Amino acid sequence: MKETPKDTPVVILCGGEGTRMREETEFKPKPMVTVGGKPILWHIMKNYSAFGFKRFILALGYKGDMIKEHFVHSDIMSNDLTLHMGKPADDQIHRTHDSEDWTITFADTGLKAQTGARIKRTERYVDTDRFMVTYGDGVADLDIGRLMAFHKKGGRIGTLSGVHPPSRFGRMEIEGERIVQFREKPVLEEYVNGGFYVFEKKMFDRLDDADSCVLEREPLGRLAQDGQLGIYKHDGFWHMMDTYKDYLDLNRIWDSGTVPWKKW
Secondary structure (H helix, E strand, C coil): CCCCCCCCEEEEEECCCCHHHHHHHCCCCHHHCEECCEEHHHHHHHHHHHCCCCEEEEEECCCHHHHHHHHHHHHHHCCEEECCCCCHHHCEEECCCCCCCCEEEEEECCCCCCHHHHHHCCHHHCCCCEEEEEECCEEECCCHHHHHHHHHHHCCCEEEEEECCECCCCEEEEECCEEEEEECCCECCCCEEEEEEEEEHHHHHHCCCCCCCCCCCHHHHHHHHCCCEEEEECCCCEEECCCHHHHHHHHHHHHHCCCCCCCC
């Protein structure tokens, strides 16, 4: 049977502690930090959904119960409800608002597990020939459909997205001993790993269940050495929420009304 985007699971890594932005993550997991009043995780899922991907596997860890609670209660809190006290089977949700047509699996992948281990522990929920992986703290105006098509055409076990990161510092243009102009945090020319992956299911054989297994180290390194890792070059917008400054920047972009990553 031909797989469609709706069939393909999207594993989202949601387990890190977000130690570089304690202003927000002391009391909530980083995927629940909000942009425009909605968790950044919701923004990521909305973008995948816009390209037809409706199956999500959330690899939970730090304060994962808050992520579960958000999705379990959001349907109830955003619609009218008839509650039959003592007869919960008769309770009714009167959906006066459109709900997302998503299937979400909440997988507890451990408090201290690294990225490779978290992915490995979602294997039981992946029943297709290939699957997608991304981090729960980054957005981009990436065409996910084209990423998948590129992966299929390449015939490799894995494909990652290469992106141009914004510089953490402004740059100066200098002529001799004179500063010509300042450039405020330009986008760098180099490609870095943007964190939007497509993998064949056999990728699970290259991952270890040990907490210490880091996807970005030995598994991807060995895949590259074997000629089995492709790169999909994305020259558009990409932004992680790694620090509190990133949180402020993403909310400022949202408030501007011109939101590059919004595909829905």
